[in-house]
Each structure stands twice: as C-alpha cells, then as structure tokens.
Amino acid sequence: MLYTAVAAGSFRRYATYRTATVAGVVTNTVFGFIVAYTYIALWHERPHLGGYDQAQAMTFVWTGQALLAVSALMSGGNLDELQERIRTGDIAVDLYRPADLQLWWLAADLGRAGLQLIGRGVVPMAVGALVFPLALPGEALTWCAFLLSVLLAVVVSFALRYLVALASFWLLDGAGLSLISGLACMFFSGMVLPLRVFPGDFGHFVQLLPWASMLQVPADVLLGARTGGALLRGLAFQAGWAVALLALGRLVQRAATRKVVVQGG
Template identity: 85%
Template sequence: MWYVAVAAGSFRRYATYRVATVAGVFTNTVFGFIVAYTYIALWDARPHLGGYDQAQALTFVWTAQALLAASSLMAGGGLDELQERIRTGDIAVDLYRPADLQVWWLSADLGRAALQLIGRGVVPMAVGALVFPLALPADPATWGWFLVSVTLGVVVSFALRYLVALASFWLLDGTGLALISGLACLFFSGMVLPLRVFPGGFGEVAQLLPWAAILQVPVDVLVGARGGGALLRGLAFQAVWGAVLLALGRLVQSAATRKVVVHGG
C-alpha cells in the first residue's frame, strides 16, 4: 500500500498541470495530422510497406502520439527530477527513506504514466479515429492485451531512464546522456518509422532491442499484427527486457549507493 500511495500521489500531482496537459494534447494532435498525411503519401507509393496496410499504418501514427507522454518516448518523464536530486545531493534524503529507491520511483512513474495516458492519450486517438480510417480492434480482449503491453512498455521505458538518471552519480550532469537516450528511444522504438519497415538485418536487430518493447510491440498488439503465439512472445519479450533492465538498475544503484557513502553523502 505504501507504493500504491506513491503512485496515486504522482497521478494527482501531474493532474494539477491542466494547462500543460491541454497544450500537450494540442501538440500531439497537430503532429499526428502531420505524420498521418506523410504516412498516407508513403503508403500510397508503397502499399503494405512493412506488412501494414494503410489503416494499420495510420493507427501506428495515432497510437504513437497517444503513448508519447505516457511511455516517455522523448526520455525524461519524471526521472529528470531524480537526476536533479542526484546533482544537488538531495538524493541523500531519498536514501534515508524506509523504502526502496527503485520501487519508489517506479511507482511514481506508473502514476505519472497513467495520468498521461488518460490526459494526453485519449483525445489524440479519438481525433485520429474520427478523421482517418484506423484499424482499431472491436474485440475487448485485444484492448485488454494492449493495455498490458503498454504497462510493460512503460516499465521498460522506466528501467532505461532510471539507468540514465543513475549515471548522474558519476557524470554529475547527465543532461547530455539523457538527450542521447531520448534520440535512441525515438528512433529505435518506432516513433519515427515502424521498425518493421527497416530493411534486412538492421530491422531484425532493431526489433530485438529494448526500445522496441516501448512502442513497436504495443502497437502491433493493437493493430492485430500479433496474435496467438506471437502475442505471448511479444509480451514475454517485454517482460524479459523489463526484468533484465530493472536488475541492472539495482546493480548500478548498489554501486552508486556505496559511492555516496564513501563521499559522505
């Protein structure tokens, strides 16, 4: 219940930024239109590119806009605050709390993601569905699996961003690394272009990287590109990357904690 309260508090905290949420909805919707018409031109020239028809490609566009903030596809999320606390030394207060540092921030990030999914995800998706022919499923079970996949994707995203934030213990200012991480996420998650479109071995490797678990897999679940065994393999892929990256985060956290103790933080 302790961590549930942290998640709920994070949800309420981000819910107070109503103007920022409205601005985010407007921005996501505008970019959705820009990218959608680009995809229409591309899929008119190359039908069934990457195995998607045009409706599935357009669904990819609007799902990506709906998940942009929730899955922190441009990095940051709530963990830029953690980076700043490490830089200023306020992290010492966090380490004295009777709670696990990683689970605390994971809970806060899940609360943030839930608010962003509702506040900045529903409206752009609804607008896209009203204007374009999207390949949205009629089966409620598919929507359920999609939400499970989105949750796993958020965990993978958190685990990656947590590692970047912890690097500030050694870099002192992790802004540069965060920018690099954000660019890698945008490209290798499929935000720029679905990973299925990438040619040959490069595309195959890109779909095995952890960023693919953040966006590519959830969208494939929603548009029906993953069903049956492929659906289970996709969810397992996300779960394995989440577990591996969280475990790596704990190792780095342990090393960072010893560094703080050595330096008297």
C-alpha cells in the same frame, strides 16, 4: 500500500497541471496530423510497406502519439527530477527513507503514466479515429492485451530512464546522456518509422532491442499483428527486458549509493 500511495500521489500531482496537459494534447494532435499525412504519401507509393496497409499505418501513427507521453519516448519523464536530486545531493535524503529507491520512483512513474494515458493518450487517438480510417480492434480481449502491453512498455521505459538517471552519480550532469537516450528511443522505438519497415538484418536487429518494447510491440498488439503465440512471445519479450533492465538498475544503484562525492571543497 506505500508504493500504491506513491503512485496515487504522482497521479494527483500530474493531474494538477491541467494547462500543460491540454497543451500536450494539442501538440500530440498537431504532430499526429503532420506524421499521418507524411505516412499517407509514403504508403501511396508503397501500399504494403512493412506489412501494413494504409489504415494500419494510420493506426500506428496515432498509437505513437497516444503513447508518446505515456512511455516518455522523448524525455526522462519524472526521472529528470531524480537526476536533479542526484546533482544537488538531495538524493541523500531519499536514501534515508524507509523505502526502496527504485520501487519508489517506479511507483511514481506508473502514476505519471496513468494520468498521461488518460490525459494525452485517449484524446489524440479519438481525434485520429474521427479524421482517418483506423484499423482499431473490436474485440475487448485485444484491448486488454494492448493495455497490458502498454503497462510493460512503461516499465521498460522506466528501467532505461532510471539507468540514465543513475549515471548522474558519475557524470554529475546527465543532460547530455538524457538527450542521447531520447534520440535513441525516438528512432529505435518505431516513433520515426515502424521498425518493420527497416530492411534485412538491421530490421530484425532493431526489433530485438529494448526500445521496441515501448511502441512497436504495443502497436502490433493493437493492430492484431500479434495474436496467439506471437502475442504471448511479444508480451514475454517486453517482460524479459523489464526484468533484465530492472535487475541491472538494481546493481547500478547498489554501486552508485556507495559512491561519495563532495563538491565545493
């Protein structure tokens, strides 16, 4: 019940920032139009690039805009706050709480993601569907599989961002690493271009990286590119990375919380 309360509290906290949510919706929608027309030009020259037709490519664009804030593809999400608490030393208070540090921040991030899915996910997708011909599924089962995939995407995203935040125990200021992580996420998640577009062995390689779990896999689930066994393998791929990265985060957390740093004499 503790972590459920943390998630609910995080949801309510982000719900209070209504102006920021509206601004985010407008930003996602505007960028969605820019990327959509870029894709239209690209798919006009290569009609089946990456195995997608134009409607599927448009759906990929708006799925990316819908999940941009949900999976925190460009930022640390609420874990920027964790980095700051490590830098200032306030993390010592967190470690005295009768709660697991990793689970606490995971619950808070799930609450944040839930609000962002409703606030900044639904509206851009709806606008895209009104203006462009999208290849959205009509089966409820596909939508349920998509939502499950999105949940796993958020967990993988959290696990990676948690590792970046924990690096502040050693770096003291993790802003540079956060920037590098954000750039890597944008490229390797499929936000710039679907990973299926990349050629040869490089294309296969990037689809094995954890960032692929954050956008490429959920988008393929929504597009119906993963069905049956391929769907199960996609969800297992996401779950596998989630478990592996959370376990690694647990090990790094254990090492980090044994480290004592005194600044200022």
